[in-house]
Amino acid sequence: MKVYTWKQLFWAMCLVYFPVLILGLLTGFLLEFLLVTTVLHIAWHYYFLKKLNDWLWISKSTRLPPGKSVWEHAYIGIHNMQQRHRKRRNNLASVISRFREGSEALPDAVVVFKKDGEIVWCNRLAQFQLGFKWPDDAGENITNLIRHPDFVEYLRSDAYNEPLDLVSPINNEKVLEFRIMPYAKNQRLLIVRDVTSYRQMDENRRHFVANVSHELRTPLTVLQGYIEMLAMSAQDDKMQLKTIQVLDQQTARMCALVEQLMTLSKIEGAATLDFHESINMSALLTQVENEAVTLGRKKSQTVTFKVDPKLSVVGDEMQVRSAIANLVYNAINYTPEHGTIKVIWKRVQEGAYFCVMDTGDGIAPEHILHLTERFYRVDASRSRDTGGSGLGLSIVKHALSHYDSKLHIESHVGEGSQFSFIIPDNYIC
Numbered sequence: 001m002k003v004y005t006w007k008q009l010f011w012a013m014c015l016v017y018f019p020v021l022i023l024g025l026l027t028g029f030l031l032e033f034l035l036v037t038t039v040l041h042i043a044w045h046y047y048f049l050k051k052l053n054d055w056l057w058i059s060k061s062t063r064l065p066p067g068k069s070v071w072e073h074a075y076i077g078i079h080n081m082q083q084r085h086r087k088r089r090n091n092l093a094s095v096i097s098r099f100r101e102g103s104e105a106l107p108d109a110v111v112v113f114k115k116d117g118e119i120v121w122c123n124r125l126a127q128f129q130l131g132f133k134w135p136d137d138a139g140e141n142i143t144n145l146i147r148h149p150d151f152v153e154y155l156r157s158d159a160y161n162e163p164l165d166l167v168s169p170i171n172n173e174k175v176l177e178f179r180i181m182p183y184a185k186n187q188r189l190l191i192v193r194d195v196t197s198y199r200q201m202d203e204n205r206r207h208f209v210a211n212v213s214h215e216l217r218t219p220l221t222v223l224q225g226y227i228e229m230l231a232m233s234a235q236d237d238k239m240q241l242k243t244i245q246v247l248d249q250q251t252a253r254m255c256a257l258v259e260q261l262m263t264l265s266k267i268e269g270a271a272t273l274d275f276h277e278s279i280n281m282s283a284l285l286t287q288v289e290n291e292a293v294t295l296g297r298k299k300s301q302t303v304t305f306k307v308d309p310k311l312s313v314v315g316d317e318m319q320v321r322s323a324i325a326n327l328v329y330n331a332i333n334y335t336p337e338h339g340t341i342k343v344i345w346k347r348v349q350e351g352a353y354f355c356v357m358d359t360g361d362g363i364a365p366e367h368i369l370h371l372t373e374r375f376y377r378v379d380a381s382r383s384r385d386t387g388g389s390g391l392g393l394s395i396v397k398h399a400l401s402h403y404d405s406k407l408h409i410e411s412h413v414g415e416g417s418q419f420s421f422i423i424p425d426n427y428i429c
Helices: 006-027 030-057 069-105 124-130 149-157 196-233 238-269 281-297 317-333 380-386 392-401
Strands: 109-114 119-122 164-167 175-183 187-194 302-307 340-347 351-358 408-412 416-424
Touching: 006 030, 006 069, 030 069, 109 124, 119 124, 124 187, 149 164, 149 175, 196 238, 238 392, 281 302, 281 317, 281 340, 317 340, 317 351, 317 392, 317 416, 392 416
Parallel strands: 302 340
Antiparallel strands: 109 119, 109 187, 164 175, 175 187, 340 351, 351 416, 408 416
């Protein structure tokens, strides 16, 4: 259908009024003929306007009403617009249907709600895991159905980087992981997963490691005692002394591994810390410095500490010491002879800054992301030579997590490494 132009409209008007104008001039009744024609013309337009109104608001038929001239074009244009809207609506309905089908197939509960908390939609698992009733709960505020204070605070914080673990609102024996993500315009997507089995497995693993480590301490202590006795009775036999030294080294390494396992279990098992206790960081770092200088002297290393004596933090001294000592001792163990280790503890804008820099062999980029994993080794043979267990940086990672801090690692092969972290201002006393 061609577009109805102003030119076509002008010629249509001429077709109506030109004969009337000629007839009026010939008969002498020009004004009377023009008035009658104008009234009839307006009535004609109102007739088709009435038909359009009835078709839009009363008739349920999709067939076009008959029209003439400009009204035929208007009817066809409106009909085409309806067809386009109907097609868009069908496409949107298809997208929504696929979204809902996909959400129903997920193993997680899914809830779509507006920014103000009004529930828009939920899948079937949300009804089983959260006790929602659909569609009865449509339009209900989500905080009226999930009333846990931690969830309400999590929802209002707009900080959704980390998930939230809560006990199920309908089953106290289940633990659910809540994760909120921005979705569409002014909407949020809540995904709830049952993590009961994962949490139980993690708890069982921690208990197992703690129990095994505790049980190993006694036989290892007995072994060390007998090894010392054998060493005293074999002073003249070089072969026996060499064997006993190997036994002593491996037993000491096993004892260190057990101690680190127990430390890691304690840190992991501590859900929260008592941040009312102040830690004398100056005294703690002095102890670590004395031990580090003694260890570094065996390899002719230069160990320097630059410490702000007035800067202290609150929390668990055992965890802070474990984090700092592991970083310092790792630097000494993995730095070759005549190397340099620098330790810094100072105040920065973000909080308390701790840094250990060494002139060791450095670490390749592909290993850096895995260094804080348990028992991860960049070089297994080198770890055996230095007595490394692969747990030190994992202990650091978990200790720092209680302070909302992360370990930053910078390293270049052949140049050395730098390990640092910042304890936020709210933990400084």
